[in-house]
Amino acid sequence: MSKPPSQSWQFRTRAIHVGNEVDPQTGAVVPPVHLASTFQQPGAGKWGQFDYSRSGNPTRSGLQATLASLENGCGALAFSSGMAAIHCVTMLLRSGDHIVAGSDIYGGAYRLLHKICDHAGITVSLVDLTDLAAVAASLRAETKLIWGETIGNPLFSIPDLSALAKMAHQAGCLLAVDNTFGTPALIQPLDFGADIVMHSATKYLGGHSDCLGGTLAVADEELLNRLYFIQNATGAVLDPFSCFLVARGIKTLQVRIAEQCRTARRLAQWLQTHRAVARVLYPGLPEHPQHALATTQFRDFGGMLCFELRGDFAQTARLCESTRLFHLAVSLGAVESLIEQPASMSHASYDVADRIKAGIQDSLIRLSVGLEAFEDLQADLAQAIEASQRYATRPDA
Ligand SMILES: Cc1ncc(COP(=O)(O)O)c(C=O)c1O
Numbered sequence: 001m002s003k004p005p006s007q008s009w010q011f012r013t014r015a016i017h018v019g020n021e022v023d024p025q026t027g028a029v030v031p032p033v034h035l036a037s038t039f040q041q042p043g044a045g046k047w048g049q050f051d052y053s054r055s056g057n058p059t060r061s062g063l064q065a066t067l068a069s070l071e072n073g074c075g076a077l078a079f080s081s082g083m084a085a086i087h088c089v090t091m092l093l094r095s096g097d098h099i100v101a102g103s104d105i106y107g108g109a110y111r112l113l114h115k116i117c118d119h120a121g122i123t124v125s126l127v128d129l130t131d132l133a134a135v136a137a138s139l140r141a142e143t144k145l146i147w148g149e150t151i152g153n154p155l156f157s158i159p160d161l162s163a164l165a166k167m168a169h170q171a172g173c174l175l176a177v178d179n180t181f182g183t184p185a186l187i188q189p190l191d192f193g194a195d196i197v198m199h200s201a202t203k204y205l206g207g208h209s210d211c212l213g214g215t216l217a218v219a220d221e222e223l224l225n226r227l228y229f230i231q232n233a234t235g236a237v238l239d240p241f242s243c244f245l246v247a248r249g250i251k252t253l254q255v256r257i258a259e260q261c262r263t264a265r266r267l268a269q270w271l272q273t274h275r276a277v278a279r280v281l282y283p284g285l286p287e288h289p290q291h292a293l294a295t296t297q298f299r300d301f302g303g304m305l306c307f308e309l310r311g312d313f314a315q316t317a318r319l320c321e322s323t324r325l326f327h328l329a330v331s332l333g334a335v336e337s338l339i340e341q342p343a344s345m346s347h348a349s350y351d352v353a354d355r356i357k358a359g360i361q362d363s364l365i366r367l368s369v370g371l372e373a374f375e376d377l378q379a380d381l382a383q384a385i386e387a388s389q390r391y392a393t394r395p396d397a
Contacts, residue, residue: 007069011185012254019066020247033244034058055232059240063247070184070250071197071217075224077231078215078243082180082200083108084236085214087116089145089176089196091230095121098142102129102159103358104152106178106200107347110354113147126354129159130290132167139171146173150189150297151181154306154342154366155359156281158290161297165193174223180204180333185257186298190219196227201238203333204303207249207256211242256335256371260303263377264369268305270378276385278363281306303369304332306342311388313362316341319388320365325372325380332368337377339384340366 006018023031034057039050050056060078067076079085086109093099101113103126113124125138129148146168148159161177168175176196177189183204189197199205201213218224231237238246261284268282280287283294284301294301309316320328326339330346340346343362347355369377 011070014069015066015253016251018069019062019064020251021062031059031062033240035240053240054235054237057237057240057243059243059247060238063238063243063250066247066250067184067215067217070188071190072188073190073197073217073219074221075228076215076217077224077227078201078213078238078246079231080214080236080238080242081212082178082198082202082214083112085198085200085216086112086147086178088216088227088230088234088236089147089198090117090122091234092174092226093117093120093122093144096142097122097144098140099124099145099147100127100135100138100143101125101146102148102152102157103127103354104129104155104157105147105149106153106180107342107349109147109178110347111349114351126358128157129164130157132160132163135164135167139167139173143171144173146175147177148175149178149181150187151283151302151304153178153181154281154347154364156283156288156304156306158283158288158294158297160293161189161192161194165195168195169193181302181304182298183253183257183302183333185254186261186300186302190217192297195220195223201246201249202331204253204257205250205333206242206246207253207334208245209331209334209336211245213238213242213246215246257303258300259371260369261300263371263374264303264305264367265301266374267367267369267377267381271305271307271381274385276310276389278308278310281308304367305369306364306366308361309363309365309385309388311363313343315388315391316363316365317344318391319384322384322387323380324383325376326367326384332366334368335371337370337372338368342366 037053064076127138165175174195177194178198180200197217199215265284271277272280282305326337329338
């Protein structure tokens with residue numbers, strides 16, 4: 001019986017089989033990891049499928065085929081980190097160009113845009129991407145890129161992707177989105193008209209806190225070629241062993257995410273009822289300002305959530321230092337749960353004025369929900385919140 005065209009398979013089937021074909025030489029069901037840095041050529045000046053590992057590598061090609069399939073794109077590229085992938089996108093621009101970026105974005109992206117791209121004469125405006133009138137007002141003739149996140153970080157703002165894509169294309173610029181929080185298990189931004197979708201593969205794609213990587217996927221062949229040219233010219237490719245780890249992580253992405261969404265929703269609902277919690281930010285809660293939009297854009301609401309403690313900077317830090325199961329660490333999207341204080345950790349690279357203007361308060365706490373049992377995570381947070389409240393009454397403790 002002939003196999004169906006792979007793109008008609010369900011997501012989780014493609015995650016396992018596309019790009020992971022049986023090795024024709026040995027029959028191995030897991031393709032070998034190709035460590036060779038160079039490949040024998042068919043003749044002088046003649047080029048085979050692979051020649052030099054920066055330009056192309058079979059293990060990386062396999063991962064890129066999986067990613068392209070899962071993103072409904074025409075192709076994908078794998079980078080040495082998420083930041084390298086974002087940097088590649090910004091290298092499409094030239095001196096004098098302008099970027100409109102979301103005000104609710106990863107601190108490292110903020111730093112790249114404000115403290116590296118400015119050296120190349122590129123200017124940046126930070127705009128609340130949920131405010132379409134503000135986005136329209138910020139577009140200029142020189143605007144070449146709108147950069148956002150499908151789920152903003154750390155405030156969980158959800159931009160309307162179709163509206164942004166329309167606006168970008170009318171203005172003659174690209175829409176690129178970081179889908180690290182969303183994951184391709186929950187949304188395919190290219191289907192909403194985005195030109196580029198980016199991931200820190202370090203997070204949900206890898207899923208086990210054991211490798212660093214980044215990805216881009218696109219729907220347009222010409223754009224893919226331009227990005228590939230930059231990647232090959234600048235060299236920030238993902239190494240073969242990390243390609244293997246990301247490809248292995250992707251095989252369980254959908255089942256991990258389903259469970260993480262379930263636990264995150266239960267924790268969000270419980271935290272909402274806690275007297276020491278001022279507010280919970282989770283797109284799955286009806287109180288979330290873009291909950292209705294999130295329902296139309298995502299298949300579920302993700303494994304990340306934030307809450308604001310009724311307390312100051314020091315109490316918030318104390319809470320984060322008091323958990324026993326949640327590790328106090330940046331990063332996210334893995335099997336183990338993590339906790340952090342954006343003001344002093346993931347978003348410390350924001351200028352303080354921009355951070356406060358963006359609504360990232362000192363009392364904000366971000367959780368990355370792993371695969372532990374809900375009851376254990378709930379008990380851990382309960383005792384850590386208690387510890388933060390005791391700290392308030394005995395500041396010298
Ligand atoms: C949303 C988001 N985008 C991009 C990055 C950067 O990715 P990497 O650390 O793999 O360079 C991160 C890292 O934390 C992130 O959280």
